[in-house]
Amino acid sequence: MEKNLYKNLFEKLDLGKRVVIATVLDNNPCNSNSFQNKILLTQEDLIKYDKASSFYETIYEKAKYALETGNLQFVKVSEEKTYLIEPYFPEPNLIVLGGGHIAKPLVEFGAKAGFSVTVIDDRPSFANKPRFPEAENVICESFEKCFDLINLNESSFVVTVTRGHRHDMDCLRKILKYDTAYIGMIGSKRRVKGVMEQLLSEGYSQEKLNRVNAPIGLEIGAVTPEEIAFSIIAQVIQYRRLFDRTTGTIKKSKTNWPEFDRDVLTKLSEEDNLSKAVITIVSTKGSVPRKEGAKLLITSNGELVGSIGGGCSEGAVINTARYMLRNNITYQIERIDMTGDVAENEGMVCGGIMDVVIECFNF
Amino acid sequence: MEKNLYKNLFEKLDLGKRVVIATVLDNNPCNSNSFQNKILLTQEDLIKYDKASSFYETIYEKAKYALETGNLQFVKVSEEKTYLIEPYFPEPNLIVLGGGHIAKPLVEFGAKAGFSVTVIDDRPSFANKPRFPEAENVICESFEKCFDLINLNESSFVVTVTRGHRHDMDCLRKILKYDTAYIGMIGSKRRVKGVMEQLLSEGYSQEKLNRVNAPIGLEIGAVTPEEIAFSIIAQVIQYRRLFDRTTGTIKKSKTNWPEFDRDVLTKLSEEDNLSKAVITIVSTKGSVPRKEGAKLLITSNGELVGSIGGGCSEGAVINTARYMLRNNITYQIERIDMTGDVAENEGMVCGGIMDVVIECFNF
Structure with a gap:
């Protein structure tokens, strides 16, 4: 059952959906298996269950907040019960239509900014892997057909920088069918105006066209291809961090x-019969190598997957997790104090404190 | 005399000054040597000679415009006279104080954006060339003493991203003594407020402190070191392209x-006895490899320095220049038509038209 939950998680993420997994950690020995205490929620679920029973009210409220901010919530609601609300966000994709002189630096910057980058051009000499070593995918296909090969969704940031505004317009007609995180189109004010008027006359709504950032990029006076790529990536980051999809405006808090520990989550979705303990960081203080949500998995046959940052103190928690697996203990909260681990090293102050929850998944 | 003009040009540029060289191209055979017809002007000269005689009025007006916009002016003022107004801008320098996790991507981005980058840290493990391969200079020195080793001027864009706000504040005290193009300091709003209050209490004027961009960078919600570096470089580019020093505001036109053909200008400043012809692009139309101001120099002993973009049609102009050198012709205006040179190649339309002026410097 839990395996299905994590399979479901991956399915939702592949669709570009943000997901929350809410866990009720219960001291009551009658609810001994945390498996039954997990629920997966998407934005759509939260809207549907907006008027949830008061029993779930806190969970839904916290889940909403987690989806919005990306922050894990760890809330003790009573002596017996603690809620663990974990957000999982899909990897953001940057889709670059056109492989010319602006795409070259943009693909590089996109990868640096943490996007999985796809670049598309219909000319083999522009759409090839050696030209774009940082791209996850390089697709050589017409701008007409390429949309069948890519997966545009709420996590897609789409930039059209083709060699001509006719191609850009063809792309735009396709892109506007999807619900994407960002659309930007290159072109002078005059050219953009022409494209917009054309699309309006074809029946595209003004509201839809307003979603298009054109002329593309933040107004920094960019001149060179590199500068234009900087202005675009800055705007794409702004949309990733500050754009509020519900209001359509730039918000204040980022x-x-x-x-995201893919390997750990994959392991949890696998059809083996191993018992597993998962250590999840739920709060941190000071300088720590990994943040809230990071996971380390330990299987009953001794395998370790993922990491919560290493260090001497990590070993003690792993031992605790093993003890729990042997003794069928459901969950436990532990504190890892690394303040003594690392000395001041060339001016970089290291060391911090983190709280983790250890959950056992017994099969 | 002309050699001194070009030496003077380099001296001014080294001080971070923008320079205009105005040339009067005269058909009157009495003024046969263009050497006497060149004048070098800086912003200061233009302010000083604001009320210039009407004889120079057009030159001063055009020179002002060239200094502001960076655009070369080529103006026929009468049947006999044409003015060539050439702006020369110093290479912009990006000075990064602190060699930590934000400096790493920032130095790389700075080089990509066309800056000559200097990075400074007092820790040898952070201030070393392998860590910053894209930097022009890596200086390992205390933040106290490093200012004696660098040249801060109107072309300097200074970013303080040291490991602590105490160091940032020390740097700021030094930087504020200079007239720089940009100052940015990292730090949260709270921290920045503290630094500003401290410096105000030390007697620094509010006006001076207002020059500091702090918190640094455009507000794009940057989180990771790379994102912060993107937000900083975007702001630095904005200041380079759109900041109006005279009004202290962001302007509309970039x-x-x-x-800038350093090799050509160096050759013109050299103490040899060679006659030289210089071909300068004065206007372009369509897709051309180099823009207004690009230069190609031909010496009387056949040496070629610089480039106006190559192509078959270039050869004809070189022959004209050689003929002029042999026959003591002062200057000539020529048109280079490259529209027939390069066919449509994989969708990239090449070819364009450019006007050039050929000037002979006879020794």
Whole structure:
């Protein structure tokens, strides 16, 4: 059952959806298996269950906050019960349509900014891996057909920088069918105006066209291809961190991207019969190598997957997790104090404190 | 005399000054040597000679415009006279104080954006060339003493991203003594407020402190070191392209950086006895490899320095220049038509038209 939950998690993420997994950690020995205490929620679920029963009210409230901010919530609601609300965000994709002189630095910057980058051009000499070593995917296909090969969704940031505004317009017609995180189109004010008027006359709504950032990029007076790429990536980051999809405006507080341990989650979704303990960081203080949400998994046959940052103190928690697996203990909260671990090293102050929750998944 | 003009040009540029060289191209055979017809002007000269005689009025007006916009001016004022107004801008320097996790991507981005980058830290493990391969200079020195080793001027963009706000504050005290193009300091709003209050109490004027961009960078919600570096470089580019020093505000039209052929200008400043012809692009139309201001020099002993973009049609102008050198012709205006040179190649339309002026410097 828990395996299905994590399979479901991956399915939602592949669709570009943000997900929350809410866990009720219960001291009551009658609810001894944390498996039954996990629920997966998406934005759509939260809207649907807006008027949830008061029993779930706190969970839904915290889940909403986690989806918005990317911050993990660890809330003790009673002596018996603690809620662990973990947000999981899909990896943001940067789709660059056109492989010319602006795409070259943009693809590089996109990868540096943490995007999985796809670049598309219909000319083999522009759409090839050696030209774009930082791209996850390089697709050589017409701008007409390429949309069948990519997956545009709420986590897609789409930039059209093709060699001509006719191609840009063709792309735009396709892109506007999808619900994407960002759309930007290159072009002078005059050219952009022409494209917009054309699309309006074809029946595209003004509201839809307003989603297009054109002329593209923040207004920094960019001249060179590199400068234009900087202005674009700055705007894409702004949309990733500050754009509020519900209001369509730039908000004040920035969205965090939660830690994501793919290997751990994959392991949890696998059809083996191993018992597993998962250590999750739930709060940190000071300088720590990994943040809230980072995970380390220990299987009953001794395998270790993921990391909560290493250090001497980590060993003690691993031993605790092993003890719990042997003795069928459901969950436990532990503190890892690393303030003594690392000395002041060339001026970089290291060391911090983190609280972790250890959950056992017994099969 | 002309050699001194070009030496003077380099001296001014080294001080971070923008320079205009105005040339009067005269058909009157009495003024046969263009050497006597060149004048070098800086912003200060233009302010000083604001009320210039009407004889120079057009030159001063055009020179002002060239200094502001970076655009070369080529103006026929009468049947006999044409003015060539060439702006020369110093290479912009990015000075990064602190060699930590933000400096790492910032130095790389700075070089990509066309800055000559200097990075400074007092820790050898942070201030070393392998860590910053893209930096022009890596200086390992205390933040106290390093200012004696660098040249801060109107072309300097200074970023303080040291490991502590005490160091940032020490740096700021030094930087504020200079007239720089940009100052930015890292830090949270709270921390920045503390630094500013401290410096105010030490007697620094509010006006001076207002020059400091702190918290640094455009507000894009940057979280990771790379994102912070993107937000900083975007702001630095904005200051380079759009900041109006005279009004202290962001302007609408962007400043161009004129082409700069160091080798050609160096050759013109040299103490040899060679006659030289210089071909300068004065206007372009369509897709051309180099822009207004680009230069190609031909010496009387056949040496070629610099480039106006190559292509078959370039050869004809070189022949004209050689003929002029042999026959003591002062200057000539020529058109280079490259529209037939390069065919449409994989969708990239090449070819354009450019006007050049050929000037002979006879010794």
